[in-house]
Amino acid sequence: MGPTKQVRVAIACQGGGSHTAFTSGVLQTLLAELPGDVSVVAISGTSGGAMCAALAWDGLVRGDTQLACRKLQKFWEAISASEPWDQILNQALLNLVTLRNYMVLPEVSPYMVPPWGEDRFRAILEQHFNFAELRELAKKKDAPALQIGAVEVLTGHFEVFTGVDLCVESLLASAAIPEMFRAVQVPGKGAYWDGLFSQNPPIHDLTDHNIHELWLIQINPSTCARVPVDTHEIVDRRNELSGNLAMEQELNQIAQINRLIALGHLSGTKYHPIQVHRIRLEQDLDYSSKLDRRPAFLEELRQYGHAQARWFLDERAGDLATAAALGSSRRAGAKSR
Numbered sequence: 001m002g003p004t005k006q007v008r009v010a011i012a013c014q015g016g017g018s019h020t021a022f023t024s025g026v027l028q029t030l031l032a033e034l035p036g037d038v039s040v041v042a043i044s045g046t047s048g049g050a051m052c053a054a055l056a057w058d059g060l061v062r063g064d065t066q067l068a069c070r071k072l073q074k075f076w077e078a079i080s081a082s083e084p085w086d087q088i089l090n091q092a093l094l095n096l097v098t099l100r101n102y103m104v105l106p107e108v109s110p111y112m113v114p115p116w117g118e119d120r121f122r123a124i125l126e127q128h129f130n131f132a133e134l135r136e137l138a139k140k141k142d143a144p145a146l147q148i149g150a151v152e153v154l155t156g157h158f159e160v161f162t163g164v165d166l167c168v169e170s171l172l173a174s175a176a177i178p179e180m181f182r183a184v185q186v187p188g189k190g191a192y193w194d195g196l197f198s199q200n201p202p203i204h205d206l207t208d209h210n211i212h213e214l215w216l217i218q219i220n221p222s223t224c225a226r227v228p229v230d231t232h233e234i235v236d237r238r239n240e241l242s243g244n245l246a247m248e249q250e251l252n253q254i255a256q257i258n259r260l261i262a263l264g265h266l267s268g269t270k271y272h273p274i275q276v277h278r279i280r281l282e283q284d285l286d287y288s289s290k291l292d293r294r295p296a297f298l299e300e301l302r303q304y305g306h307a308q309a310r311w312f313l314d315e316r317a318g319d320l321a322t323a324a325a326l327g328s329s330r331r332a333g334a335k336s337r
Contacts, residue, residue: 019289
């Protein structure tokens with residue numbers, strides 16, 4: 001029996017604030033229990049998904065998946081509102097967002113208040129990444145690719161920062177929600193806002209890495225149970241749809257390429273089908289909880305991510321076993337004829 005064919009996989013991490021603690025749990029399990037036939041050749045993310053993608057990539061580019069798992073764990077512990085003063089601030093912010101659902105409140109520009117939140121976030125990122133070292137590692141010929149989504153404020157250009165571009169500003173830019181953070185000036189680039197306005201997450205460029213499978217960690221639900229009627233329900237659904245719009249368009253492009261290949265309109269070694277798998281956050285959570293940093297809430301999401309990732313890996317293994325059995329049966333039938 002010859003060597004097992006390596007399946008080239010790209011992982012895409014959708015953004016969603018605190019909900020991406022779920023992504024952290026998914027990635028920890030995927031990397032810790034990565035099937036032997038799988039090679040992760042690229043990973044992308046936007047906003048909170050960008051943080052998780054970059055932390056996972058930090059381990060992947062060093063060939064150390066356990067390091068990636070530890071970094072994901074420590075980062076979310078640092079982000080959580082564990083100190084008494086931070087717990088008070090976290091609850092005050094959640095109360096304010098909830099209050100806005102029921103009454104008109106004055107809008108406050110992030111340029112009218114001190115950038116304490118951004119400064120703290122910057123400090124946490126600098127503690128968890130050696131950016132200069134990672135930029136050098138990204139230049140290795142066999143290094144897995146990293147793609148971080150953001151949007152340039154003045155031109156509206158959808159930017160994808162790669163591993164060789166990685167810096168604290170590019171990560172801050174991908175998570176700079178306009179209502180809460182000032183635009184982030186990326187050295188040599190421009191001023192950027194949250195990548196949720198653009199590619200959430202970047203998918204199109206992942207196909208350039210000759211991938212066989214795309215594993216999408218999806219935060220925003222594709223469907224809802226009923227038509228929203230209350231103001232806060234309408235806002236929640238609008239945010240879900242806007243967060244999914246670019247993602248679904250890029251997935252449709254992959255589906256179209258797969259159809260053209262199946263019809264024989266595309267051929268050659270450059271083209272092959274790409275299987276898309278979604279690992280979904282399937283909990284009924286409102287928009288305000290994307291800002292919730294309570295340790296218990298983040299840990300619940302992370303554990304749920306572990307469970308969803310294990311379910312996905314088990315299902316994938318079962319599908320592969322079924323496909324192999326069918327292939328053997330067809331070959332045996334052909335020989336008997």
